[in-house]
Amino acid sequence: MILVVGATSRVGKEAIPTLLAHGHTVRAMTRTPEKAETLRQLGAEVVQGDLRDPDSLARACTGVEKVLAAAHGFNPGQADNNPHTVDDVGNHNLIDAAKAAGVDHFVFISILDATPDSPMELIRIKYATEQYLKASGLSYTILRAAAFMEFWGAMVGEPILKNHKTTIFGSGNNPINFVSAADVAAFAVIALEEASARNQTINVGGPENLTLNQVAALFEKASGQPAKKSHVPLPMMRMMRVVVKPFNPMLSLQITGGIVMDTENQTCDMSATLQRYPVKLHHMAEVAQQMVESAN
Ligand SMILES: NC(=O)c1ccc[n+]([C@@H]2O[C@H](COP(=O)([O-])OP(=O)(O)OC[C@H]3O[C@@H](n4cnc5c(N)ncnc54)[C@H](OP(=O)(O)O)[C@@H]3O)[C@@H](O)[C@H]2O)c1
Secondary structure, eight states: OEEEETTTSHHHHHHHHHHHHTTOOEEEEESOGGGGHHHHHHTOEEEEOOTTOHHHHHHHHTTOSEEEEOOOSOOTTOTTSSIIIIIIIIHHHHHHHHHHTTOSEEEEEEETTOOTTOSSHHHHHHHHHHHHHHHTTOEEEEEEEOEEHHHHIIIIIHHHHHHSEEEEESOSOSOEEEEOHHHHHHHHHHHHHOGGGTTEEEEEOOSOEEOHHHHHHHHHHHHTSOOEEEEEOHHHHHHHHHHHTTTOHHHHHHHHHHHHHHHSOBOOOOHHHHHHSOOOOOOHHHHHHHHHHHHO
Protein backbone atom coordinates (compact mmCIF):
# COMPACT_ATOMS: atom_id res chain seq x y z
CA MET A 1 0.00 0.00 0.00
CA ILE A 2 1.28 3.47 -0.96
CA LEU A 3 0.03 6.50 1.00
CA VAL A 4 -0.06 9.75 -1.01
CA VAL A 5 -0.23 12.85 1.20
CA GLY A 6 -1.23 15.78 -0.97
CA ALA A 7 -3.24 13.41 -3.16
CA THR A 8 -5.17 16.34 -4.65
CA SER A 9 -2.01 18.34 -5.46
CA ARG A 10 -0.82 18.82 -9.03
CA VAL A 11 1.74 16.07 -8.38
CA GLY A 12 -0.59 13.71 -6.50
CA LYS A 13 -3.28 13.88 -9.21
CA GLU A 14 -0.68 12.93 -11.83
CA ALA A 15 1.12 10.24 -9.81
CA ILE A 16 -1.87 8.31 -8.44
CA PRO A 17 -3.34 7.14 -11.80
CA THR A 18 0.10 5.84 -12.85
CA LEU A 19 0.61 4.04 -9.53
CA LEU A 20 -2.83 2.42 -9.85
CA ALA A 21 -2.09 1.44 -13.47
CA HIS A 22 1.14 -0.17 -12.27
CA GLY A 23 -0.88 -2.38 -9.92
CA HIS A 24 -0.19 -0.62 -6.60
CA THR A 25 -2.81 -0.19 -3.90
CA VAL A 26 -3.04 3.56 -3.20
CA ARG A 27 -4.39 5.41 -0.17
CA ALA A 28 -5.05 9.06 -1.06
CA MET A 29 -5.03 11.48 1.87
CA THR A 30 -6.83 14.83 1.73
CA ARG A 31 -8.42 17.22 4.20
CA THR A 32 -11.54 17.25 2.01
CA PRO A 33 -12.44 13.79 0.63
CA GLU A 34 -14.95 15.26 -1.89
CA LYS A 35 -11.97 16.80 -3.71
CA ALA A 36 -10.59 13.31 -4.36
CA GLU A 37 -13.73 11.78 -5.89
CA THR A 38 -12.04 11.25 -9.29
CA LEU A 39 -9.15 9.45 -7.57
CA ARG A 40 -11.64 7.26 -5.66
CA GLN A 41 -13.38 6.39 -8.94
CA LEU A 42 -10.02 5.35 -10.39
CA GLY A 43 -9.55 2.89 -7.53
CA ALA A 44 -7.71 4.79 -4.78
CA GLU A 45 -8.85 4.47 -1.16
CA VAL A 46 -9.57 8.06 -0.07
CA VAL A 47 -8.96 8.96 3.58
CA GLN A 48 -9.44 12.20 5.47
CA GLY A 49 -6.30 13.50 7.15
CA ASP A 50 -4.44 16.67 8.01
CA LEU A 51 -0.70 17.15 8.47
CA ARG A 52 -1.53 19.29 11.52
CA ASP A 53 -3.39 16.38 13.16
CA PRO A 54 -0.97 13.60 14.24
CA ASP A 55 -3.81 11.16 15.07
CA SER A 56 -5.09 11.36 11.50
CA LEU A 57 -1.55 10.63 10.24
CA ALA A 58 -1.23 7.57 12.50
CA ARG A 59 -4.48 6.25 10.98
CA ALA A 60 -3.39 7.10 7.42
CA CYS A 61 -0.02 5.33 7.85
CA THR A 62 -1.49 2.09 9.25
CA GLY A 63 -0.61 -0.83 6.97
CA VAL A 64 1.35 1.42 4.61
CA GLU A 65 4.60 0.30 2.93
CA LYS A 66 5.58 3.54 1.17
CA VAL A 67 4.69 7.23 1.54
CA LEU A 68 4.72 10.02 -1.04
CA ALA A 69 4.72 13.40 0.75
CA ALA A 70 3.46 15.95 -1.81
CA ALA A 71 1.55 18.53 0.25
CA HIS A 72 2.45 22.11 1.15
CA GLY A 73 0.96 25.02 3.06
CA PHE A 74 2.04 27.84 0.76
CA ASN A 75 -1.35 28.60 -0.79
CA PRO A 76 -3.02 31.94 0.01
CA GLY A 77 -6.14 32.41 2.11
CA GLN A 78 -5.53 29.83 4.85
CA ALA A 79 -3.82 31.67 7.71
CA ASP A 80 -3.46 28.68 10.06
CA ASN A 81 -2.37 26.39 7.18
CA ASN A 82 1.04 27.77 6.38
CA PRO A 83 4.68 26.72 5.84
CA HIS A 84 5.23 26.55 9.61
CA THR A 85 2.17 24.43 10.48
CA VAL A 86 2.17 22.25 7.34
CA ASP A 87 5.63 22.05 5.74
CA ASP A 88 7.56 22.20 8.99
CA VAL A 89 5.58 20.74 11.91
CA GLY A 90 3.17 18.82 9.65
CA ASN A 91 5.83 16.99 7.65
CA HIS A 92 7.74 16.21 10.86
CA ASN A 93 4.47 14.70 12.19
CA LEU A 94 4.18 12.62 9.01
CA ILE A 95 7.77 11.33 9.19
CA ASP A 96 7.22 10.38 12.85
CA ALA A 97 3.94 8.61 12.03
CA ALA A 98 5.54 6.75 9.09
CA LYS A 99 8.39 5.58 11.30
CA ALA A 100 6.03 4.47 14.08
CA ALA A 101 3.93 2.53 11.56
CA GLY A 102 6.99 0.68 10.16
CA VAL A 103 6.85 2.33 6.72
CA ASP A 104 9.58 0.97 4.44
CA HIS A 105 10.28 3.96 2.15
CA PHE A 106 9.44 7.69 2.22
CA VAL A 107 9.49 9.98 -0.84
CA PHE A 108 9.56 13.70 -0.10
CA ILE A 109 8.98 16.47 -2.65
CA SER A 110 11.39 19.24 -1.75
CA ILE A 111 12.55 22.31 -3.68
CA LEU A 112 15.48 22.81 -6.05
CA ASP A 113 18.57 24.20 -4.27
CA ALA A 114 17.05 23.83 -0.79
CA THR A 115 19.53 25.49 1.58
CA PRO A 116 19.45 26.40 5.29
CA ASP A 117 20.20 30.07 4.53
CA SER A 118 17.76 30.80 1.71
CA PRO A 119 15.97 34.18 1.96
CA MET A 120 12.73 32.22 1.50
CA GLU A 121 11.30 30.62 4.65
CA LEU A 122 9.64 27.75 2.73
CA ILE A 123 13.00 26.76 1.20
CA ARG A 124 14.70 26.79 4.61
CA ILE A 125 11.87 24.62 5.97
CA LYS A 126 12.19 22.19 3.04
CA TYR A 127 15.91 21.88 3.77
CA ALA A 128 15.29 21.26 7.50
CA THR A 129 12.65 18.62 6.65
CA GLU A 130 15.13 16.87 4.33
CA GLN A 131 17.56 16.72 7.27
CA TYR A 132 14.85 15.41 9.62
CA LEU A 133 13.90 12.69 7.12
CA LYS A 134 17.53 11.63 6.61
CA ALA A 135 18.07 11.46 10.39
CA SER A 136 14.87 9.42 10.90
CA GLY A 137 16.45 6.18 9.76
CA LEU A 138 13.70 5.68 7.15
CA SER A 139 14.73 4.73 3.63
CA TYR A 140 14.08 7.91 1.63
CA THR A 141 14.14 9.63 -1.73
CA ILE A 142 14.21 13.43 -1.80
CA LEU A 143 13.01 14.97 -5.06
CA ARG A 144 14.15 18.59 -5.31
CA ALA A 145 11.63 20.02 -7.76
CA ALA A 146 12.01 23.20 -9.82
CA ALA A 147 9.18 25.74 -10.17
CA PHE A 148 6.07 24.14 -11.69
CA MET A 149 5.15 25.10 -15.26
CA GLU A 150 1.46 24.72 -14.49
CA PHE A 151 1.63 27.23 -11.62
CA TRP A 152 3.77 29.83 -13.37
CA GLY A 153 2.04 29.23 -16.69
CA ALA A 154 -1.24 30.05 -14.94
CA MET A 155 0.24 33.12 -13.20
CA VAL A 156 1.86 34.67 -16.27
CA GLY A 157 0.08 32.97 -19.15
CA GLU A 158 -3.59 32.72 -18.18
CA PRO A 159 -4.12 36.52 -18.15
CA ILE A 160 -2.51 36.62 -21.61
CA LEU A 161 -4.92 33.98 -22.92
CA LYS A 162 -7.94 35.65 -21.27
CA ASN A 163 -7.24 39.39 -21.54
CA HIS A 164 -4.09 39.83 -23.69
CA LYS A 165 -2.22 41.38 -20.79
CA THR A 166 -0.15 40.16 -17.86
CA THR A 167 1.85 41.33 -14.84
CA ILE A 168 5.40 40.12 -14.30
CA PHE A 169 6.89 40.40 -10.83
CA GLY A 170 10.37 41.93 -11.15
CA SER A 171 12.39 42.40 -14.33
CA GLY A 172 11.43 38.98 -15.69
CA ASN A 173 15.00 38.58 -16.98
CA ASN A 174 16.29 35.93 -14.55
CA PRO A 175 16.62 32.45 -16.15
CA ILE A 176 14.44 29.99 -14.24
CA ASN A 177 14.07 26.25 -14.61
CA PHE A 178 10.42 25.22 -14.90
CA VAL A 179 9.25 21.62 -14.66
CA SER A 180 5.86 20.12 -15.40
CA ALA A 181 4.06 18.63 -12.38
CA ALA A 182 3.51 15.57 -14.61
CA ASP A 183 7.29 15.07 -14.81
CA VAL A 184 7.68 15.51 -11.04
CA ALA A 185 5.00 12.80 -10.70
CA ALA A 186 6.94 10.55 -13.12
CA PHE A 187 10.02 10.89 -10.90
CA ALA A 188 7.88 10.25 -7.80
CA VAL A 189 6.74 6.95 -9.34
CA ILE A 190 10.38 6.03 -10.07
CA ALA A 191 11.34 6.95 -6.50
CA LEU A 192 8.58 4.70 -5.14
CA GLU A 193 9.38 1.78 -7.44
CA GLU A 194 13.13 1.66 -8.09
CA ALA A 195 15.61 0.45 -5.50
CA SER A 196 18.36 2.56 -7.14
CA ALA A 197 16.49 5.71 -6.05
CA ARG A 198 16.68 4.81 -2.36
CA ASN A 199 18.58 7.17 -0.09
CA GLN A 200 19.14 9.57 -3.00
CA THR A 201 18.50 13.29 -3.41
CA ILE A 202 17.52 13.94 -7.03
CA ASN A 203 17.04 17.30 -8.76
CA VAL A 204 13.84 17.31 -10.82
CA GLY A 205 13.90 20.13 -13.33
CA GLY A 206 12.50 20.72 -16.78
CA PRO A 207 14.26 20.65 -20.15
CA GLU A 208 15.14 24.36 -20.34
CA ASN A 209 15.74 27.53 -18.35
CA LEU A 210 13.41 30.39 -19.34
CA THR A 211 12.96 33.94 -18.10
CA LEU A 212 9.43 35.06 -17.18
CA ASN A 213 9.59 37.38 -20.20
CA GLN A 214 10.26 34.34 -22.38
CA VAL A 215 7.35 32.51 -20.71
CA ALA A 216 5.09 35.47 -21.55
CA ALA A 217 6.35 35.37 -25.17
CA LEU A 218 5.50 31.64 -25.40
CA PHE A 219 1.95 32.35 -24.27
CA GLU A 220 1.65 35.28 -26.71
CA LYS A 221 2.71 32.91 -29.48
CA ALA A 222 0.30 30.19 -28.30
CA SER A 223 -2.58 32.70 -28.17
CA GLY A 224 -1.67 34.11 -31.59
CA GLN A 225 -1.75 37.72 -30.31
CA PRO A 226 0.66 40.16 -28.65
CA ALA A 227 -0.03 41.03 -24.99
CA LYS A 228 0.55 44.12 -22.85
CA LYS A 229 3.16 43.30 -20.19
CA SER A 230 3.48 45.29 -16.94
CA HIS A 231 6.30 44.82 -14.45
CA VAL A 232 6.19 45.28 -10.68
CA PRO A 233 9.67 46.71 -9.96
CA LEU A 234 11.85 44.94 -7.39
CA PRO A 235 12.10 47.98 -5.04
CA MET A 236 8.30 48.09 -4.88
CA MET A 237 8.15 44.35 -4.14
CA ARG A 238 10.71 44.77 -1.36
CA MET A 239 8.59 47.55 0.15
CA MET A 240 5.28 45.64 -0.29
CA ARG A 241 6.74 42.57 1.42
CA VAL A 242 7.32 44.63 4.59
CA VAL A 243 4.08 46.66 4.42
CA VAL A 244 1.71 43.68 4.00
CA LYS A 245 3.45 41.40 6.53
CA PRO A 246 1.50 42.47 9.68
CA PHE A 247 -1.96 41.85 8.18
CA ASN A 248 -1.21 39.28 5.44
CA PRO A 249 1.95 37.28 6.33
CA MET A 250 1.27 34.70 3.60
CA LEU A 251 1.19 37.40 0.91
CA SER A 252 4.46 38.74 2.32
CA LEU A 253 6.00 35.24 1.99
CA GLN A 254 4.76 35.00 -1.59
CA ILE A 255 6.20 38.40 -2.53
CA THR A 256 9.51 37.20 -1.05
CA GLY A 257 9.18 34.17 -3.34
CA GLY A 258 8.74 36.52 -6.30
CA ILE A 259 11.88 38.46 -5.30
CA VAL A 260 13.87 35.21 -5.02
CA MET A 261 12.61 34.10 -8.45
CA ASP A 262 13.86 37.36 -9.99
CA THR A 263 17.23 37.56 -8.24
CA GLU A 264 18.64 34.15 -7.22
CA ASN A 265 20.07 31.39 -9.41
CA GLN A 266 17.08 29.29 -10.50
CA THR A 267 18.69 27.23 -13.25
CA CYS A 268 19.03 23.46 -13.45
CA ASP A 269 20.81 21.07 -15.81
CA MET A 270 18.98 17.75 -16.02
CA SER A 271 21.35 15.95 -18.43
CA ALA A 272 23.08 13.71 -15.83
CA THR A 273 19.78 12.76 -14.12
CA LEU A 274 18.15 11.95 -17.47
CA GLN A 275 20.97 9.57 -18.36
CA ARG A 276 20.09 7.63 -15.23
CA TYR A 277 16.30 8.02 -15.41
CA PRO A 278 15.25 8.72 -19.03
CA VAL A 279 11.99 10.61 -18.41
CA LYS A 280 10.71 12.53 -21.47
CA LEU A 281 10.35 16.03 -20.04
CA HIS A 282 7.55 18.38 -21.10
CA HIS A 283 8.36 21.84 -22.48
CA MET A 284 6.65 25.06 -21.36
CA ALA A 285 5.39 25.51 -24.96
CA GLU A 286 3.41 22.24 -24.60
CA VAL A 287 1.88 23.40 -21.31
CA ALA A 288 0.97 26.73 -22.96
CA GLN A 289 -0.66 24.85 -25.87
CA GLN A 290 -2.64 22.64 -23.44
CA MET A 291 -3.85 25.77 -21.64
CA VAL A 292 -4.94 27.31 -24.96
CA GLU A 293 -6.85 24.13 -25.83
CA SER A 294 -8.58 23.87 -22.44
CA ALA A 295 -9.52 27.59 -22.63
CA ASN A 296 -11.30 26.99 -25.98
N1 LIG B 1 4.17 24.48 -7.12
C1 LIG B 1 5.50 24.60 -7.30
O1 LIG B 1 5.99 25.44 -8.08
C2 LIG B 1 6.44 23.67 -6.53
C3 LIG B 1 7.82 23.75 -6.74
C4 LIG B 1 8.68 22.89 -6.07
C5 LIG B 1 8.16 21.94 -5.17
N2 LIG B 1 6.81 21.91 -4.97
C6 LIG B 1 6.30 20.89 -4.03
O2 LIG B 1 5.56 19.91 -4.74
C7 LIG B 1 4.52 19.38 -3.89
C8 LIG B 1 3.19 19.49 -4.63
O3 LIG B 1 2.92 20.87 -4.89
P1 LIG B 1 1.66 21.30 -5.81
O4 LIG B 1 1.95 22.67 -6.35
O5 LIG B 1 1.37 20.17 -6.75
O6 LIG B 1 0.53 21.40 -4.69
P2 LIG B 1 -0.94 22.06 -4.85
O7 LIG B 1 -1.53 21.66 -6.15
O8 LIG B 1 -0.84 23.52 -4.54
O9 LIG B 1 -1.74 21.33 -3.69
C9 LIG B 1 -1.43 21.49 -2.31
C10 LIG B 1 -1.68 20.15 -1.64
O10 LIG B 1 -1.34 20.25 -0.26
C11 LIG B 1 -2.36 19.62 0.49
N3 LIG B 1 -2.41 20.21 1.84
C12 LIG B 1 -2.41 21.53 2.14
N4 LIG B 1 -2.50 21.68 3.48
C13 LIG B 1 -2.56 20.43 4.02
C14 LIG B 1 -2.67 19.93 5.33
N5 LIG B 1 -2.75 20.74 6.40
N6 LIG B 1 -2.70 18.58 5.51
C15 LIG B 1 -2.62 17.75 4.45
N7 LIG B 1 -2.53 18.15 3.17
C16 LIG B 1 -2.50 19.49 2.96
C17 LIG B 1 -3.64 19.87 -0.29
O11 LIG B 1 -4.56 18.84 0.04
P3 LIG B 1 -6.12 19.04 0.38
O12 LIG B 1 -6.48 20.49 0.09
O13 LIG B 1 -6.81 18.07 -0.54
O14 LIG B 1 -6.22 18.68 1.80
C18 LIG B 1 -3.14 19.72 -1.72
O15 LIG B 1 -3.16 18.37 -2.13
C19 LIG B 1 4.59 20.18 -2.60
O16 LIG B 1 5.35 19.46 -1.66
C20 LIG B 1 5.32 21.45 -3.00
O17 LIG B 1 6.02 22.07 -1.93
C21 LIG B 1 5.94 22.71 -5.64
